[in-house]
Amino acid sequence: MLQDLGLRTPIIQAPMAGVATPVLAATVSDAGGLGSLGIGSSTVPQARAMITQAMALTARPINVNVFCHQPAQRDAQVERRWLDALAPLFAECGAQPPADLTEVYPTFLHDDDALRMLLDLRPAVVSFHFGLPDAARIAALKDAGIRLMASATNLAEADAIGAAGIDAIVAQGIEAGGHRGMFDPDAADERFSTSVLVRMLVRRHHLPVVAAGGIMDGQGIRAALDLGAAAAQLGTAFILCPESAADAAYRALLTSEAAGQTRLTAVMSGRPARSIVTRFIRHANASGQSPAAYPVAYDAVKRLDALAKAQGNAEFGARWAGQGAPLARAMPAADLMATLAQEMGAA
Numbered sequence: 001m002l003q004d005l006g007l008r009t010p011i012i013q014a015p016m017a018g019v020a021t022p023v024l025a026a027t028v029s030d031a032g033g034l035g036s037l038g039i040g041s042s043t044v045p046q047a048r049a050m051i052t053q054a055m056a057l058t059a060r061p062i063n064v065n066v067f068c069h070q071p072a073q074r075d076a077q078v079e080r081r082w083l084d085a086l087a088p089l090f091a092e093c094g095a096q097p098p099a100d101l102t103e104v105y106p107t108f109l110h111d112d113d114a115l116r117m118l119l120d121l122r123p124a125v126v127s128f129h130f131g132l133p134d135a136a137r138i139a140a141l142k143d144a145g146i147r148l149m150a151s152a153t154n155l156a157e158a159d160a161i162g163a164a165g166i167d168a169i170v171a172q173g174i175e176a177g178g179h180r181g182m183f184d185p186d187a188a189d190e191r192f193s194t195s196v197l198v199r200m201l202v203r204r205h206h207l208p209v210v211a212a213g214g215i216m217d218g219q220g221i222r223a224a225l226d227l228g229a230a231a232a233q234l235g236t237a238f239i240l241c242p243e244s245a246a247d248a249a250y251r252a253l254l255t256s257e258a259a260g261q262t263r264l265t266a267v268m269s270g271r272p273a274r275s276i277v278t279r280f281i282r283h284a285n286a287s288g289q290s291p292a293a294y295p296v297a298y299d300a301v302k303r304l305d306a307l308a309k310a311q312g313n314a315e316f317g318a319r320w321a322g323q324g325a326p327l328a329r330a331m332p333a334a335d336l337m338a339t340l341a342q343e344m345g346a347a
């Protein structure tokens with residue numbers, strides 16, 4: 001599938017909701033890789049604008065990623081206790097916790113508007129995170145000539161992806177930054193490393209396997225290809241590119257000693273995700289309370305972060321990063337692509 005797309009280099013810039021921009025994705029695609037947009041946290045009009053912009057900036061393929069989580073199981077008591085646990089942080093910002101929380105964005109599983117928008121714009125690739133949509137949606141996207149990829153963190157998820165007729169499996173290891181793509185966040189997690197997961201999936205499936213998690217340079221990409229991966233998907237490596245939407249505080253944290261400490265935690269959004277350890281994470285963990293369900297818990301973080309940022313406090317927002325964060329380099333995306341290719345020995 002990746003050969004059909006005409007990629008000149010087997011590098012996928014990871015879809016990163018809130019961080020990847022049309023300019024970043026188009027620059028990576030123009031450099032011969034596959035640029036991606038994450039629209040999981042965008043409204044349909046916002047997503048349409050981003051995809052249209054990226055497709056106007058490059059004639060090369062781009063990937064659009066959607067979130068396929070099960071709708072939140074709301075529990076008023078858990079949400080109330082969670083807001084109570086966060087009350088001291090809201091108080092620091094001179095505010096009360098909100099009276100209640102909302103499911104900040106819908107799941108693609110039931111989002112007909114998002115499906116119609118994708119069928120209308122027809123990006124070359126659509127990828128799924130947190131699960132798979134139903135057969136009818138998959139068939140509609142395929143009939144429109146769109147190639148499909150989906151994240152797997154274990155063998156059962158990869159098997160489901162293969163059975164659903166998806167074109168490539170993104171093998172997401174425990175090292176990865178951002179949300180872990182596990183289909184069921186409450187299931188036991190084997191926490192496979194990228195290298196082990198890639199080897200298992202290459203031996204088990206005929207589909208192309210894309211290695212994701214902890215890959216930060218050309219040497220890492222080369223190693224993933226040696227393990228049998230068809231391509232490598234890099235997220236954290238692209239956050240410091242000037243074309244990303246990361247704000248100054250995020251960039252500062254990622255270039256500080258703090259980047260060496262990341263944690264997979266559900267306290268930010270309600271689902272396991274790897275972030276640089278911030279004061280929010282330390283406070284939330286110390287509270288001992290279970291977070292509200294995904295993405296309801298994220299609503300609390302977004303509100304708190306907006307209040308805190310207005311006061312110059314950047315310790316409460318999402319600072320997703322993989323274990324390789326200390327290896328991130330600040331350089332324009334085109335230069336990073338050239339550097340990665342040169343390190344791989346492919347340029």
Ligand SMILES: Cc1cc2nc3c(=O)[nH]c(=O)nc-3n(C[C@H](O)[C@H](O)[C@H](O)COP(=O)(O)O)c2cc1C
Pocket residue numbers: 014015016017019038039040065128129151172175176177178179212213214215233234235236237239320321322323324
């Ligand atoms: C800031 C950030 C945002 C992310 N957002 C998404 C997303 O919207 N959709 C998705 O499928 N994966 C997302 N991921 C996970 C990536 O697809 C990929 O698995 C991960 O970046 C690979 O690990 P690395 O960060 O060590 O390269 C995100 C990762 C980061 C760092």
